[in-house]
Amino acid sequence: MEGAVPKHAPGQSPDNVIRIRDLTFRWKLGMPQVLDLPSLVIDRGERIFIEGASGSGKSTLLSLLAGVILPERGEIQVLGERLDRLGSVQRDHFRAHHIGFVFQMFNLIPYLSVVENVLLPCRFSDQRRLRALRDADSLEAEALRLLRQLDMTDATLLRRPVTSLSVGQQQRVAAARALIGAPALLIADEPTSSLDSDRRESFIRLLFDECARAGSTLVFVSHDASLEPLFNRTLRLSEINRSAAARRAEG
Amino acid sequence: MQLLILAWKSLLNRRATALLTLLSISFSVLLLVGVERLRTEARESFANTISGTDLILGARSGTVQLLLYSVFHIGDATNNISWKSYQDIAAMPRVDWIIPIALGDSHRGFRVIGTDQSYFTHYRHGRNQSLTFARGGPFQDLYDVVVGAEVAKSLGYHLGDAVVVAHGASDVSFARHADKPFRVVGILERSGTPLDRALYVSLQAIEAIHVDWRNGGPPPPGQSIPAGQAREMDLTPRAITAALIGLKARIATFQVQRRINEYPEEPLTAILPGVALSQLWGLVGVAENALLLVSVCVVIVGLIGMLTALLSSLNERRREMAILRSVGARPAHVFALIMGEAFALTTTGALTGVALLYAVLFSTRQLIEYRFGIHLAQTGLSAHELMLLGLVLLAGLLVGILPSYRAYRLSLADGLSIRV
Ligand SMILES: Nc1ncnc2c1ncn2[C@@H]1O[C@H](COP(=O)(O)OP(=O)(O)OP(=O)(O)O)[C@@H](O)[C@H]1O
Ligand SMILES: [Mg+2]
Numbered sequence A: 001m002e003g004a005v006p007k008h009a010p011g012q013s014p015d016n017v018i019r020i021r022d023l024t025f026r027w028k029l030g031m032p033q034v035l036d037l038p039s040l041v042i043d044r045g046e047r048i049f050i051e052g053a054s055g056s057g058k059s060t061l062l063s064l065l066a067g068v069i070l071p072e073r074g075e076i077q078v079l080g081e082r083l084d085r086l087g088s089v090q091r092d093h094f095r096a097h098h099i100g101f102v103f104q105m106f107n108l109i110p111y112l113s114v115v116e117n118v119l120l121p122c123r124f125s126d127q128r129r130l131r132a133l134r135d136a137d138s139l140e141a142e143a144l145r146l147l148r149q150l151d152m153t154d155a156t157l158l159r160r161p162v163t164s165l166s167v168g169q170q171q172r173v174a175a176a177r178a179l180i181g182a183p184a185l186l187i188a189d190e191p192t193s194s195l196d197s198d199r200r201e202s203f204i205r206l207l208f209d210e211c212a213r214a215g216s217t218l219v220f221v222s223h224d225a226s227l228e229p230l231f232n233r234t235l236r237l238s239e240i241n242r243s244a245a246a247r248r249a250e251g
Numbered sequence B: 001m002q003l004l005i006l007a008w009k010s011l012l013n014r015r016a017t018a019l020l021t022l023l024s025i026s027f028s029v030l031l032l033v034g035v036e037r038l039r040t041e042a043r044e045s046f047a048n049t050i051s052g053t054d055l056i057l058g059a060r061s062g063t064v065q066l067l068l069y070s071v072f073h074i075g076d077a078t079n080n081i082s083w084k085s086y087q088d089i090a091a092m093p094r095v096d097w098i099i100p101i102a103l104g105d106s107h108r109g110f111r112v113i114g115t116d117q118s119y120f121t122h123y124r125h126g127r128n129q130s131l132t133f134a135r136g137g138p139f140q141d142l143y144d145v146v147v148g149a150e151v152a153k154s155l156g157y158h159l160g161d162a163v164v165v166a167h168g169a170s171d172v173s174f175a176r177h178a179d180k181p182f183r184v185v186g187i188l189e190r191s192g193t194p195l196d197r198a199l200y201v202s203l204q205a206i207e208a209i210h211v212d213w214r215n216g217g218p219p220p221p222g223q224s225i226p227a228g229q230a231r232e233m234d235l236t237p238r239a240i241t242a243a244l245i246g247l248k249a250r251i252a253t254f255q256v257q258r259r260i261n262e263y264p265e266e267p268l269t270a271i272l273p274g275v276a277l278s279q280l281w282g283l284v285g286v287a288e289n290a291l292l293l294v295s296v297c298v299v300i301v302g303l304i305g306m307l308t309a310l311l312s313s314l315n316e317r318r319r320e321m322a323i324l325r326s327v328g329a330r331p332a333h334v335f336a337l338i339m340g341e342a343f344a345l346t347t348t349g350a351l352t353g354v355a356l357l358y359a360v361l362f363s364t365r366q367l368i369e370y371r372f373g374i375h376l377a378q379t380g381l382s383a384h385e386l387m388l389l390g391l392v393l394l395a396g397l398l399v400g401i402l403p404s405y406r407a408y409r410l411s412l413a414d415g416l417s418i419r420v
Helices: A058-065 A088-098 A114-124 A126-134 A139-149 A155-159 A167-179 A197-214 A225-230 A244-250 B002-013 B015-047 B063-072 B083-090 B118-122 B149-155 B203-209 B227-231 B250-261 B273-316 B318-326 B331-372 B383-414
Strands: A016-025 A035-043 A047-051 A073-078 A099-102 A185-189 A217-222 A233-236 B055-059 B095-107 B110-115 B133-136 B144-147 B182-188 B198-202 B242-247 B268-271
Touching: A016 A058, A016 A217, A035 A058, A035 A217, A047 A225, A058 A073, A058 A185, A058 A217, A088 A099, A088 A126, A099 A167, A114 A126, A114 A139, A114 A155, A114 A167, A126 A139, A139 A167, A139 A197, A167 A185, A167 A197, A185 A197, A197 A217, A197 A225, A217 A225, B002 B015, B002 B331, B015 B273, B015 B331, B015 B383, B055 B063, B055 B250, B055 B273, B063 B242, B063 B268, B063 B273, B083 B095, B083 B242, B095 B118, B095 B203, B110 B118, B110 B203, B144 B149, B149 B182, B198 B203, B203 B227, B242 B250, B250 B268, B268 B273, B273 B318, B273 B331, B273 B383, B318 B331, B318 B383, B331 B383
Parallel strands: A047 A217, A047 A233, A099 A185, A185 A217, B110 B198, B144 B182
Antiparallel strands: A016 A035, A016 A073, B055 B242, B055 B268, B095 B110, B095 B242, B133 B182, B144 B198
């Protein structure tokens, strides 16, 4: 499975990066259903904004897309791969090869340098290492290029311990890490909620530019509806999720 | 390898706690291997006290008791061997050499041993080493004395110094042979055995200083015989305490032993030094094993310290785990990461412990040799010590399984959500 070019079942558009059908999820047996998604389709190159209240299951959905957890029922297909049919090791490989992930905050491993943090995905995926080396002489050069694109140009900044960086700087390092080796899918879980509104917009624009350059599809989650106009499509979890718990979370 | 580097960097990040854990592991390893080293060296030097002697002859008594007073100069004999019996045994055809030992006198807390020149020619210790002189040589004159290295050092004796021997084990004024002082003619090289803590005179000298004594008491006033006059008297020993025997052929040992045990004219015992030594060591062994047990417990405490440190670090590291998972780390990686940390801690702990041990050995070697007569060899680790270290590493890995498994479970349950 490793390294295989994602394939598409007949009758489906090869442009579908994500296809979800009749998916349900609950964290544990006996706990309320968090997600009940009849259908969700996202196409290649889209920049999707998923909006939902706190506790509505946004992060849970992203974990499903990243193949960290499995649905209770239903199909989840990412880049043509049926994640619900893969074993856990295969899903971990799949994530390493094809998905970049940005968290809300504290994205960086405190004991690694900026560049080491950015290069982390290359340590776990040969594919991303090879792709990172495609347009650069070395992994470090590619990491520095990405950091430069994301406005992290100051050389002294790169030598500082990552914990001493500002939140906005940390988020940009995290974005560089998610983007290195051009993963087909970039998932961001409220990456801007700890930034002020000016920084928020510029960060998102940088992310867009880099996604376009790498050809990555962006799935961006937030409960901040003011960001919505920047994206080319918005999905409201309250509208696509039928689970009772989600409705309650929406109030 | 990547993971080990990651584990190492993560460990460096928490260097304060890691250092404490490391310290407790290395000190416990130092103690464990140190005790083990001391144990083997003590046993070795104990067994090295006497070598080359095939049989020890004494009046009928316990094996260990005879060994103690004849070789270790501890305790007293209950009975003597008559001079006639000694000569009979010495004349046995299979006997190659025999060293007489007459005990009963002392000098300022050190035993005085009456013997003859054969002590200097035939006594062997360690790996077949004979006695060597740091200064001077064996006694020649009646009132000559040879002193052991420790005696010379602690009493500050030099060649030519006068020594007054006292009757019995305690050096009290009324029991001193003050009228017949000895002259130091030889100082022995240090051997790390009880030899260092004794003085040596001839059997005739023992006879001479007691020539005017009656019933174990000093001569009545006016009846004492001056040193010069004693020289002229018959100084044939009347009795000795023990004798060390070397045989022409080892194979005859049991035969000669039986002959001595069945000697008709006097109840005598002959013991094999090796057998007696191992019996004696069996008695000491209990304390020695207890010591080892305590140091094993210290290692366990050290490892529990590591367990606590690892477990309590897990909560603050859940974020780190989620990040690693997001970039493609498998739960197995998370498991290996914590395992790697436990491995790094125990390995470096064990290595520092061994390094510390050699530092301690190097700096205290002389002190231990002087004080306890134990020669700590500056050798590499023995197979047994390596096995102990291997067990410590194994135990460290076993201890690591618990927090690793917990981290594994947590990373499965948390998924990509960061929990703190
Ligand atoms: N690891 C977990 N184990 C058990 N329950 C969980 C876990 N993660 C989330 N949940 C539950 O699932 C529901 C959805 O949580 P989720 O984190 O997906 O919400 P969210 O939309 O991301 O909220 P927020 O905007 O606050 O991040 C919540 O009720 C939460 O308590
Ligand atoms: Mg969330």
